[in-house]
Amino acid sequence: MAKMTLEELRNLRASKQKSLQKRSIEGKEGQIIIGMGTCGIAAGAKTVLDAFLSELDAKGITNISVTQTGCMGLCHVEPTVEVVVPNMPDVIYGNVDAKVAKQIVQDHLIDHKLVSDHVFDRPAADIYVKDGDK
Amino acid sequence: MAFRNYILVCGGTGCESSRADDIYKNLIAECEAQGVKDEVQIVKTGCFGFCEQGPIVKILPEDSFYVQVKPEDAKELISEHIIKGREVTRLLYNKDKSHKHAQVEEIEFYQKQFRIVLRNCGFIDPEKIDEYIARDGYSALEKVLFDMTPDEIIGELKTSGLRGRGGAGFPTWMKWNFTKMAENDQKFVVCNADEGDPGAYMDRSTLEGDPHTVLEAMTICGKAIGANQGYIYIRAEYPLAIHRLEVAMEQAREYGLLGKDILGSGFDFDIEIRLGAGAFVCGEETALLQSIEGFRGMPQPRPPFPAVKGLWQKPTCINNVETWANIPVIINKGGAWFQKIGTADSHGTKVFALTGKIKNSGLVEVPMGTTLREIVFDVGGGIANGKEFKAVQTGGPSGGVITKENLDTPIDFGGLQKIGSMMGSGGMIVMDEDDCIVDVAKFYLNFTVDESCGKCAPCRIGGRSLLNILEKITNGKGTQRDIDNIHSIGLAMRKGSLCALGQTAPNPILSSLKYFPEEYKAHIEEKRCPAGKCKKLISYSINVDKCIGCTACARKCPVGAISGERKQAHIIDQAACIKCGACLVACKFGAVEVH
Ligand SMILES: Cc1cc2nc3c(=O)[nH]c(=O)nc-3n(C[C@H](O)[C@H](O)[C@H](O)COP(=O)(O)O)c2cc1C
Ligand code: SF4
Ligand code: SF4
Ligand code: FES
Numbered sequence: 001m002a003k004m005t006l007e008e009l010r011n012l013r014a015s016k017q018k019s020l021q022k023r024s025i026e027g028k029e030g031q032i033i034i035g036m037g038t039c040g041i042a043a044g045a046k047t048v049l050d051a052f053l054s055e056l057d058a059k060g061i062t063n064i065s066v067t068q069t070g071c072m073g074l075c076h077v078e079p080t081v082e083v084v085v086p087n088m089p090d091v092i093y094g095n096v097d098a099k100v101a102k103q104i105v106q107d108h109l110i111d112h113k114l115v116s117d118h119v120f121d122r123p124a125a126d127i128y129v130k131d132g133d134k
Numbered sequence: 135m136a137f138r139n140y141i142l143v144c145g146g147t148g149c150e151s152s153r154a155d156d157i158y159k160n161l162i163a164e165c166e167a168q169g170v171k172d173e174v175q176i177v178k179t180g181c182f183g184f185c186e187q188g189p190i191v192k193i194l195p196e197d198s199f200y201v202q203v204k205p206e207d208a209k210e211l212i213s214e215h216i217i218k219g220r221e222v223t224r225l226l227y228n229k230d231k232s233h234k235h236a237q238v239e240e241i242e243f244y245q246k247q248f249r250i251v252l253r254n255c256g257f258i259d260p261e262k263i264d265e266y267i268a269r270d271g272y273s274a275l276e277k278v279l280f281d282m283t284p285d286e287i288i289g290e291l292k293t294s295g296l297r298g299r300g301g302a303g304f305p306t307w308m309k310w311n312f313t314k315m316a317e318n319d320q321k322f323v324v325c326n327a328d329e330g331d332p333g334a335y336m337d338r339s340t341l342e343g344d345p346h347t348v349l350e351a352m353t354i355c356g357k358a359i360g361a362n363q364g365y366i367y368i369r370a371e372y373p374l375a376i377h378r379l380e381v382a383m384e385q386a387r388e389y390g391l392l393g394k395d396i397l398g399s400g401f402d403f404d405i406e407i408r409l410g411a412g413a414f415v416c417g418e419e420t421a422l423l424q425s426i427e428g429f430r431g432m433p434q435p436r437p438p439f440p441a442v443k444g445l446w447q448k449p450t451c452i453n454n455v456e457t458w459a460n461i462p463v464i465i466n467k468g469g470a471w472f473q474k475i476g477t478a479d480s481h482g483t484k485v486f487a488l489t490g491k492i493k494n495s496g497l498v499e500v501p502m503g504t505t506l507r508e509i510v511f512d513v514g515g516g517i518a519n520g521k522e523f524k525a526v527q528t529g530g531p532s533g534g535v536i537t538k539e540n541l542d543t544p545i546d547f548g549g550l551q552k553i554g555s556m557m558g559s560g561g562m563i564v565m566d567e568d569d570c571i572v573d574v575a576k577f578y579l580n581f582t583v584d585e586s587c588g589k590c591a592p593c594r595i596g597g598r599s600l601l602n603i604l605e606k607i608t609n610g611k612g613t614q615r616d617i618d619n620i621h622s623i624g625l626a627m628r629k630g631s632l633c634a635l636g637q638t639a640p641n642p643i644l645s646s647l648k649y650f651p652e653e654y655k656a657h658i659e660e661k662r663c664p665a666g667k668c669k670k671l672i673s674y675s676i677n678v679d680k681c682i683g684c685t686a687c688a689r690k691c692p693v694g695a696i697s698g699e700r701k702q703a704h705i706i707d708q709a710a711c712i713k714c715g716a717c718l719v720a721c722k723f724g725a726v727e728v729h
Contacts, residue, residue: 003390006276006397009267016268035256037342038335038374070343072256075496077180082256089140089194094180114140119179 029063030085030109035078037071043078044097051098052081055105064109077120083108094120138173139216140194145178146515149188153205154178157189160208168212187227200225247513248475250483251336251459252499255343260378263385266346272391274465278354279399282465284314287358291461293469295481300326300417300454301532301558301634303480303547309451312441314359316449321361323352324426324445324452327368327375328410328417331530332581334561336485337455339497341368341375344459345382349392349405351461356403359451364405367422369412379407414531414585418633419452421587432587433633454559456485476502480546484557490526490564493518503549507541510564521566525649529558531578531585532638534645535571554645556638570667571650572657575643576604582639593636596627600643607654608668610661617654620647666728669713673729676717678703680725687717687726 004012032052036045052066064085072080077094083104084090091114093104100118107113143149143158158178165171179192187201191211198221200211207225214220249255258265266272278287291307298304313321325348329337341348352364368376383405386392394402408426410416416431423445425431444450460482464472473481480502486509489495493515500509506526510516517523525535528545534555536543543549547557565574583597600623603616624640631637647654656662663671676687676696681703688696688704695711698704704725706717718726 003388003393003395004397006280006399009272009276009389009391009397012264013267013270013273016264033259036374037255037339038372039339041374067259068261069258070255070260071339071497073252073497073499074494076494080256089197091194112137113175114142114177116177117145117179119142119177 030065030083032064032066032104033069033082033084034066035070035072035074035080035082036068039071039075040078040080045079047098048079048081048096048101051101052105055102059105059110061105061109074120080120085109088112088114092120093118137175138170139175139196141174141176141211142179142192142194143176144180144188144190144192146180146188149190152189154189156205157191157203157208160205161191161212164208164212165216168217170212170216174212174216191225196221199227201227247499248483248501249499250463250472250475251340251456251485252343252497253463254347255339255497258344260343260345261381263346263382263389263391266344270466271346271462272350274462275350275353275391276397277465278357279397279401284358284360287354287465288314290465290469294460294464294472295469295476296457296460296464296472297480297547298454299456299460299484299559301529301556303557306453306457309441309453310355310358312439313361313449313451316442318449320363320448321359322445322448322450323355323359323361323364324423324440324450325352325364325366325455325458326417326419326422326452327366327372327455328414328422329372329455329559330369330412330414330417330585331559331561332578333487333489333563334530334559335487336497336560338372338375340455340459340485341372342378345375345378346386347462348379348455348458349382349386351458352405353392353396353403354461354465355451355453357401359449361451362402362404364403365408365426365445366405367408367410367416367426370409371412376407376409383407413587414581415587415633415635418635421633422452423450430587432589433635435632456560477544477546477549479548484545484560486560486562488514488562488564490562491518491521491566491569492516492564500545502546503544505542505544506536509545509562510541514564517564517566519566521568524565524567524569525571525646526565527555527563527574527578527642528561529556529638529641530561531582532556532634532641533558534641535565535574535649537649554641554648556641568665568667570608570663570665571646571653572604572608572663573665573667575646576601576608578642579604579639582635586635586639590630590632590636592627592630593632593639596623596631597636597639599623600627600640604643607657608663609670610657610668612654612658614658616658617647620644672713673708674706674711674713674715674717675708675727675729676704676706676721677725677727680723681721682723682725684723686720686722690716690720692716 034045034049074080079096081093081096103115107115144154161176165174189203191200191203210222214222254269288307288310296306327337393404413431415421416425418433420434421431440450440452476482483499483501485499498513525537527535540553550556579601583601586593588594606612624644627640628637656664666672683701693710693712695707696704
């Protein structure tokens with residue numbers, strides 16, 4: 001995109017705000033967000049990313065995008081993965097490895113079940129008011 | 135079929151110990167009894183980081199957060215919440231839901247974590263500028279470019295009460311104002327991303343997770359003080375942060391948010407990255423500027439301060455990464471909003487990197503004035519492996535220890551100083567009963583001695599002498615005179631060093647000496663290390679009455695110091711033993727003893 005004017009920036013923000021809220025980018029219905037800070041990568045987030053990509057491929061799932069984000073602050077359970085898909089609550093999984101990634105694809109995405117023992121949360125997530133809520 | 139509800143039962147150690155497992159079983163049984171087994175999935179999770187209020191049960195998708203749940207409550211949770219769809223108010227943490235959107239002061243009470251700096255970390259894709267923009271990104275820049283004068287920008291900072299997060303806590307608005315007042319045709323904006331204290335990684339994570347916030351903030355500063363060029367000084371050993379910054383700068387330039395005539399406002403500003411080689415002293419602002427200019431990174435006497443004569447002798451405004459990350463939020467929400475968070479002495483939040491013997495190590499952002507107890511025990515989940523809390527080192531190699539007695543001191547700039555530590559950049563290293571306080575002090579001193587630039591004699595020679603004394607003490611050769619010497623050398627360093635590295639290097643020793651005199655005494659008078667850490671003062675031996683001759687220790691010993699026949703008591707050759715402790719861990723019968 002070329003340089004923007006004030007007007008264009010505001011329009012872009014307005015349009016992206018909606019899509020970020022719904023977290024549905026470019027025709028995708030859901031998102032797998034992998035914590036790729038240094039801590040996550042050191043703990044194997046790259047392998048997890050690859051595992052998700054290949055497993056989604058293998059299962060023929062095309063409406064889920066895999067993206068990265070920074071450190072979620074849950075360094076003790078890295079690698080962490082947030083799964084945001086329709087009809088399921090948003091969940092953060094911790095201690096994810098390639099095997100758990102496969103399980104998430106099968107259980108969470110296909111069978112609509114949470115993967116026990118790997119569910120974590122942003123620390124006390126509902127006790128602070130999220131920035132966008134007010 | 136999809137489930138209607140998901141019940142998350144905390145399976146962390148804290149909640150487990152208060153019968154979370156019974157809750158889990160009862161919930162399953164109740165779901166079955168009340169006929170909703172197929173509609174609800176019950177899941178055990180990791181620690182919610184809120185152990186003090188445990189056991190925790192959270193029900194999705196309503197996001198109801200139940201605390202102090204008892205196994206007997208399972209029935210009601212199912213019949214009320216799941217079947218009738220009514221929350222069980224008496225168990226809710228936030229009992230009055232309508233208050234959820236009340237003013238800051240009220241909500242603050244409920245908040246342990248409050249994210250300003252890390253607002254986007256772990257939420258947006260740092261390599262997509264659109265996601266940053268969607269979260270109000272660059273709207274503060276819009277505001278300052280089109281609707282605010284430089285004085286109004288600085289006035290907003292003044293109202294906010296923001297103090298620098300790089301360590302010294304200097305009021306940010308004053309720094310900006312000095313740089314603005316300095317007359318010159320060229321000025322610079324610098325971001326200090328050197329972050330080199332042991333155990334600290336707040337700034338790195340911020341840059342990795344949300345690089346645009348720093349770019350936006352620096353541009354705002356440029357507008358406020360009249361600068362058109364910024365530099366980010368970052369260590370080469372942070373490749374991911376550098377990469378994300380480069381991507382972000384590229385995207386910002388493409389969108390016209392960096393470079394010439396930003397958003398058609400006529401204002402030009404651009405940023406370059408300068409790599410540091412990872413010397414701790416280069417985080418000191420004057421040394422950092424020397425390093426950017428291509429000289430050896432050595433601190434310079436102040437005044438003149440960088441605000442008057444900085445980079446290439448031009449007025450320069452230098453701030454820390456975390457300081458920068460606060461700026462766009464302050465501009466967007468107003469200084470008055472920010473000012474209400476925290477304490478009278480320090481406003482806003484602070485990011486800490488919790489490491490050491492803590493259960494949930496990680497990054498936490500809490501309002502200023504949160505107590506150490508809340509950080510360590512609520513957010514951090516307490517000490518790992520059920521050990522006893524001993525102390526926390528804050529402020530890294532310039533700071534000191536905080537002990538049990540001071541756990542309830544509200545943490546802000548002034549509060550920490552009062553108890554002999556300091557805020558520093560925000561590393562928090564938690565120690566348990568197995569850590570030797572003298573050894574920890576030695577660790578930090580070793581670091582500062584290594585990192586001293588060598589310019590001043592008190593720092594260069596004093597640091598080394600202090601280290602020698604600690605070596606002596608941990609080797610069991612210390613005397614009472616050494617303690618006196620520590621005090622006088624420490625004083626000389628504090629008074630005679632040019633920069634804060636030398637001035638504060640004695641802090642870890644002085645503060646541990648103040649709070650744990652008996653531990654120094656044990657090393658000096660009894661030649662004993664109570665924590666069993668100092669190798670010269672301990673010995674391992676095998677208790678013949680307990681040893682069953684399983685040979686486990688002998689097989690683990692890396693130097694073959696253990697001998698003995700199978701099923702016969704084993705023995706350690708003290709001359710050969712290197713005191714690695716492997717046998718202690720290996721023995722399942724408690725036969726290996728430390729003295
Ligand atoms: C030895 C030494 C190391 C320092 N390291 C850093 C550092 O890594 N990052 C930082 O932001 N400030 C560091 N500082 C503090 C800076 O000198 C300066 O106070 C800070 O960059 C000012 O920014 P602020 O006002 O936003 O805190 C260090 C100071 C000393 C004496
Ligand atoms: S106090 Fe130490 S690090 Fe600082 S300038 Fe002097 S010698 Fe260098
Ligand atoms: S402490 Fe280490 S070296 Fe000494 S006996 Fe035990 S295993 Fe061997
Ligand atoms: S163990 Fe349940 S909240 Fe920490």
